[in-house]
Every structure is written in structure tokens, then in C-alpha cells.
Amino acid sequence: MSEGLVHLLQLLVSGVVTGGIYALVAMGFVVVYKATRVINFATGEFMMLGAFFAWTAMGAVQAPFVVALLAAVAASALLGMATERLVLRPLLGQRTISVIMVTIGLAAIFKGLAQIAWSGDYRSYPSIFPRAPIELGPILLPSRQFYPFLIAVAAIALVGLGFRFTRTGVAMRATADDQMAAFGMGIDIRRIFSLSWSLAAMTAAVAGIVVGIIGGISPQLGAIGLRTFPVVILGGLDSIGGALVGGVIIGVLENLAGGYVDPLLDGASLKEVVPFVVLVLTLMVRPYGLFGTREVERL
Amino acid sequence: MKPQIRSAALLLALSLGLAPAARAADDVVTVGACQPITGRFAFAGIAINAGLQDYLNLANEKQLVKGKKFNYVYEDSGYDVEKAVACFKQIMAKHSPVIMYGESTGLGKAIAPELNSRYKVLYASASFSSELADPKTHPYSFISGPTYSDMFGILLEYIARNKGAAKPKVAFFYSDTEFGKDPIPYAKKRAAELGIDVVAEIVTKAGAVDVTSEVLQLKKQNPDYVIFQGYILSPIIEVIRATKDFGLKTRFMGTFWSMDKGIIEKLGQDADGYMGVMPYAYFYEDAPGIAAMRAYNQKVRPDVKYQPNSYIQGWFTGMVYVEAVRRVVAAGKPVTGENLAAVLDTIKDWDTGGVTGKVTFVSHKAGVGRIYKANAAKGVFEPASDWIYSK
């Protein structure tokens, strides 16, 4: 295989792996939007808190990784439920900007509380995965990226299948489709909302742990939430499959930009801005993304 | 009451309450500081603050300057230029210090016009950026160490001295922040002068998650050395690991902020061969000045066994402050910002007891540092050269 082809394949494969992780983060947004039509700007902070919960479990109680992960997920589920009850429910029906701002306010509260509880220092998880990189022929994947990718894919699959095949999942999709009709069919809308926020918090927790494994944990971890908007919009705000596809596309595009364009630029990096350019293009050309439901405005 | 009136009345009340304090007593030298105790640089801010405060307290205890006591006041500025400027102005208004310490280059630049025209206090900061090391435009500022450009210069000289037969190939890997970009233009020039080939300039966001495309660039260019600038831990660790995974024999170097002992622990076995420039000795080294530092720490916080580089930076800055005051007092002059700044140029071959090499202030910087190499087995950095002076 020629060197150029290997280079390209390496970039593609790494892009897919990164994209899978983006998709997991994006799913936090999608799950909430799907059920409640709310964009949760605090998704990043839910991630950060989940990462910290797991870290505390591993550090203070010496819990093994899987136990810590489950504990963090459980704690986040409760947090999500509490958030929905206390903060989101009073704002049901208010205009979009109010709901956006309340989630932004929530993000600030979480970030501040995290800094008070755990201080601003960078933490890292103890070594969880084997050190050796994974080799796929001439392609190399660092272990720190590969195993989190597996976790991300597993989580996405679980949630996706859950939405499709469980009763609660169907109920959630029904609520997302048409609240009135779902209510008429006897679905408890309030419980669905509560569950959706719990689920979103849980996926955010897993995403946070994954990101924490790769880059360390700090109260700033949540910043990646907003960087995932391009994925969410590209895939479609209410499509889980869309999040996966969008994530992979953005991951690959980033890597291609980084691999082919950045070496030509002295001292600048296009890598971070390419996703947002894609975002703007998506909004101009196809605002509902690749797989999102087209919103029809009813007068 | 109309809102504007109410606001005005409130502000009036506040302003009367915050009116400048009376001039401090003559035998007290007030040192003010805006430290990043919280925020992104908290790990450094807390340590620098501790180091500076400790040394000033030590100076008071040992009466290092006859007849003068140091009074240290500090506020948190959160590594945010706006908050730092507010902090600076508030401390100046409340305490009228003659010496100030700032958290970043950003603060130094923002406050420079007023520092030069109105405040006129001796000023040092946590950043080693070359921008503030210009006595013509910043007569009151100094850097308690070499600039990042100097550090790069030292590393490049090391590379030039230890090259094999071929022209050495170097890649610069830096973050797209002020911190990262500061020394690059000088570094490129110096590399050209020394006959070193800069094969790649890789820029990433600080704390990037995925560095695969960057590492692939390294794989393509296969440099002999990679110099990091503008990062503390991440993504240095990822890059070193991934590069080793790809089987490259590149050696890695860093400057001050990426030379803390913690990086060896995080890298484990991969730390072997990592080197960089440190302007000061490490906390665990054998030198009288460092031993005194350890003794003082043992006294005030016996359960803290190690202090990072930034602590030593604070400590050394304290040493410079105290030395400047001592010289001004010895010359019989009043302790003012102007006199303190002027006396800096008289500091030549000053023995710091091994905290750093013998210090001579040139162009308002203490341009001396040493190359250290990581010893993964022992988990420490060991000196790999003598004290080198930047030009």
C-alpha cells in the first residue's frame, strides 16, 4: 500500500473513532430535544459532572471502572430528574429564549459547584485500559481512543435499540411526535419528560467519562458540549442515527482538514473552525439536517 | 426614586467607602498581587501565590531588609484579563503598593499604559512572554526568568551542539494561544541561524481531544526533536504516546510550564528522554537556597512534601523583590517604583543560593536556565547541563 493511501486511511479511521465519541456527546442533546423540544445547553456540564462522579467513585471508594461508571450513570439520572422537576417544569410553554437561557444558567451553576467541590485542577482516571495500541494492518489506533470508542458505540446502540423496541422508548417517540395525541393515548407526558432528562443525563455521564479518559477531567470539560453542535445539526436535532452519522462525518472532515490543509498553513489551524463552517452551510441549505424531522409551522 | 438617581447614589456611597487609604507607614513595603487562584491556571496561581507569600514572610522573619517589613496583599483574578485589570485597579486604590505581581501577559499589556504614566510600581508577572521584557516600552516590568524565546534559544542550542552528521530536523508543536505563539518567530529565526531545519509547525487548540492528524504530520516529517510550547499536560501526553506507538524515534522537549514533575508520573515509561528548560532548580534538588525553601515549607505546611515549579517561580520573584528593596534602602533612596526599577540593572552575578544560576538582569530579565532530562525510573528531572545564559 502506498504511503499516501495509508495516510488517508489512517486519517479516515481515526476520524471515525473520534466521530463515534462526538456522536455520543451529541446524543445527549438529541435525547432531550426528541422528547421535549428543548436544547439543553448544559449537556456539557452534565458530562463534566458524570466524569467527576466516576472519578470520585474510583478515587474515594477504589471502585473498579465498571462499578464507577454505573454509579456515575445512576447519580446523573437522579440529577437529570431533579433538574427537570425543579427548573424545566416551571418553564413549560415559555418562549424558546427563556428555556435556552435557563439551561445556560444551569450550566453556570453546575460549573461553579464543580469548581467548589473538586477545585479547578486537572484530574485523570487511573489506567483502565491496556497501553498497547490496536493495529489494523498498517493503521494504528492509540488504545486511549479505541476503547472509549467501543464504549461510545455500545452506549449509542443501547439507547437506539431502547428507543425502538422498549415500551418506554416508543412512548418517548410518540410524545416527541405529537404530544396531544400521546396524551390522548394515555401516556403520562410528565413522566416521559422526566425520563427523557434522566436518560439524557445518563448518556451525558457516559460521554463525560469517555472524554475524561482521553483528555482528563476538569470543570472545563463541559466546553466540548458546544463544540458538538455541528454534529447535532448536521445529523438532525431529533435523530439518534443522525447523531452517529453526523459525528462520523464531522470527525472525518476534521481529520482530513487537519491532515491535508493544516500542514500548508503556517501557524494556523483550520481544524477547529471547519465543523462550524459545516454547521452554517447545513443551516443554510438543509436546516433540519440529514435525518431530522421537518418542522411544519401550524398557524 | 428614579433608577438613575438610585444607581448614582449607590455608586456615590460605594466610592466614599472605597476612597484610597492613607499612605502606608514608611517602614512597610506593600506588595500587591493579582493571582489566578481559580480558573484555568489555578494550579499555578495557588503555588505562585504560596511561593511569593512564603518568601516575603521569610524576609520579614529573618529581617532581610533592615527596618522594613513586607506586607503582602493578594486578590483572585481568575486568569481573566478583565477581572485582573479590575483587581489591579482595586488593589492600587486600596493599598497603594510599590510592587505589584500580575497573573498574565494579558494583564501586563492591558495595564501597561497606566502603569507607565500613573501607577509607576515595580511589576512582574507569571508569564515569561518576551513582550514585557522591553525596558523601553515597559520600564517598570521585569521577568523573573528567561523569556519563552530565550528558552527556545537554549533548547535549539542544545540541539545544535548535539547534532549528528545530518542537519537536525525540528518540529514546533504549539497551542494557538498567546502563550503558545509568543516565542515562535524568534525560534524560527534562531533555528535558521543555527542551521536547524524546522520541518513542521503544528498548531492545536489547548487541550485538544484528538491529535491524530497532528501526529500523522509528525510521522510524515519524522523530526529528530519536537518542541512543545503553550501546553501544560494535555495533549503532550497523547502526542508522545501516539508518536511512540507509531514507532518514531523523535525526542521531545518542553519549556517551563510543561516541565513539572507531574508529567513524568503521567507518562510513566514513556517519559524517558523527555527534556526541557527550567529557569530554576527543582524542589528536591541539593542547593542551599532550595534547602532553605524546603525547611520553610516543612515549618508552615509539614504535610506538603513537594512544591511544583510555579511555587519556585513565586519564591524567586519574591527574592528579586526583596533584593531590589534591599539595594534601594542600602543606597539611601526612598522605596518607590521608579527607584526599584532602576536598581534592577545593578543586579549582576547575584548569588541566589542555587535556586537558579548567578543572576544578572539584562533588559529586565533574569535570562538563565538549565536543561533537565526526565528519569522515568526515579520519577524526577535531572540536570543535563550547566546554567545557560541567554543572549
Next chain:
Amino acid sequence: MLIGNYKETYASDEALFRTPATRAWMGAAAVAAILFPFVAGDYVLYLANLMAVLALSAVGLNILVGFTGQISLGHAAFMGVGAYATAILASRFGLPFWISIPAGGALATGAGMIVGAPSLRIKGLYLAIATLSAQVIFEWVFTNWTSVTGGIRGLNVAPASIAGFRLDTDERIYFLVLGVTVVHFLLASNLRRSRWGRAFVAVRDRDVAAEIVGVNLFRTKILAFMVSSYYAGIAGGLWVYFTKVVTPETFPLSLSIQFLAIVIVGGLGSIKGTVYGTVFMTLVPEVLKAGTGLARVVWPAAQSYLFPLRDVVFGLLIVVFLIFEPHGLAEVWNRVKRFFSLWPFEK
């Protein structure tokens, strides 16, 4: 109690200051504002300047969000465009402030026109996200277009000067800032009662109905973006002369969010609400600082909690106001005023 307040012409009914009492208070406020710098301490003067510039920018955002109902998460970027334009004209071409600041405003208006263009096709949430991307992209340009913006180092600017008189202290720049800000506040109040102002409100309340009545939706929305970013640009220009340095890190997303918070806490659609919001959001951290300063006596570690506490309080204020007082401080003030104007009657 307010009695005998009747109007005989449309003009007097639409006047900005309708009663003699209001006019008297405004006059007194003007006098106080002019005398203020001569009695205030350094730090308070600095705060006053800061609040004035922030309020000016926030009013721009209020025009876009409060009057016209469009969500913008990129307001700080427009301020940055104005600031950089002013800084470049001042430092590289030596133009005086009375050219460079309006030029900054003009360039920011152009940027607003471009960012507002998508409003033709998308609205609500999607428009908000588009403005968020604009913020990120502009920040990237500020950082990487080194030849023009000075890159990460930013630009230093000499203090403004009028025929040799340098506005290089907080006291002197205060008058410039005050003048520009007050004029623009009056303009904004005037805008509300003009034809365009009514168009803005119509678009916010029921855009389809507005279109039927003959309001050109796209033109109105674009105009709202342009006016809003003009305000931000002027504020950015003032900022440059106030702080004398501009770097890409001066106008981050968190500043955009701060503006949104000011506008919401102050009251959407209310100019004086914006002033209250700015003063409130700027003084609350100061009160916190004083609090932790006092707490430091008994609890030394209190210091390190100030900034995280500020974040928590910031978030709490937003959440609490949105849940309990969605119309903001302006509504609180209106309730107080109503109480006094009806007293001793109750409703």
C-alpha cells in the same frame, strides 16, 4: 399619586419623558452623572465606565432579542468586530476616535447584516445556533488573521485625544463614554416608538400576521440585526479606548452569554431594564467580593471560592428570574412605581 396627567396632542403622548416629575428627575440624574467623576474613587469610576459600555452593547442586544424576538448568541463577536476595526484604524492609520469609533460601528453593522442573512430561512432555535457559529468563526478570524488583527497578541491603542488633550484616565474617558451612551439610549427609546420599532415588535409577536399587514419580514429582521450590531460595534470602539488594548480573548462566547443574561434579568424589551440589568449584574459580583473579603477573616479559604461562587450566583440569578420574574427588573420597578402612583389606592 399621579393626577392631572393628560395629553392633548399625539406628540406629547409619545414623548419620552411625559410628566414634569420625570423630567425633573432626569435633569437631576444628568447633573449627578456629570458631577460623579469628581467625587468617585478610582475603582468606582472604572466600574462606572465598564457598566456604561456594557449597557450600551446590551441595549443593542435588547433591540434584537427584546423588540424583535430574534435570539443571538453572538453579540460579543459584533462588539469584537467594532473593537478591532476601531483599533486597526486608530493604531495603524492614526485616525482619531471620532472617525474610528463610528467606522467600527459601521463595520459591525455590515457584519450584522451578513450574520442576519440566514434569518430569511431559519428562525428560533436554529437562528440561535447560527449566531453561535458566527461567534465561533469570528473568534477564529480574530485569532488567526494575524496580518490584520495582530493575531493572538492583539493590538495596543493610544488613548483618544481631542486636539492634544488625552483621554487617558478613567475620569476623562468617562465623559466620552457617558455622552455616547446617553445619546444612544435616547435613540433606542426613540426607535421603539417609530415605525420601525413597531415593525420589530410586530415581528416578535406574530410574524405571519405582521407579514399579512405589510411588514417586510426579511427587511425588518435584517434591520434589527444591523441596529443591534451597530450598538455592539460602537460599544466595542469605546471599549478599545477605555482599556487601550484588544485581544481575541476579550470577546468570547461567555461575554455573549453575559449580555443575554443582562437583557433577561433587566427585562426583555425595556431600555431602562437593560440599565438595571447591567448595574445589577456588575454590582452583584462586587458585593460577593466584599462578602468573601469579610469572610476571609474567619475562614481564610473563602477567597478561592469567589469566582466559582460568582458563576453559581450568575446561573442562579438567571434561573430564578426566569422562573419567578420572567419580565425582569423592569417589571419589578414597574410594580413599585404602580404602587406609588396609585397610593393610597391599591389596584
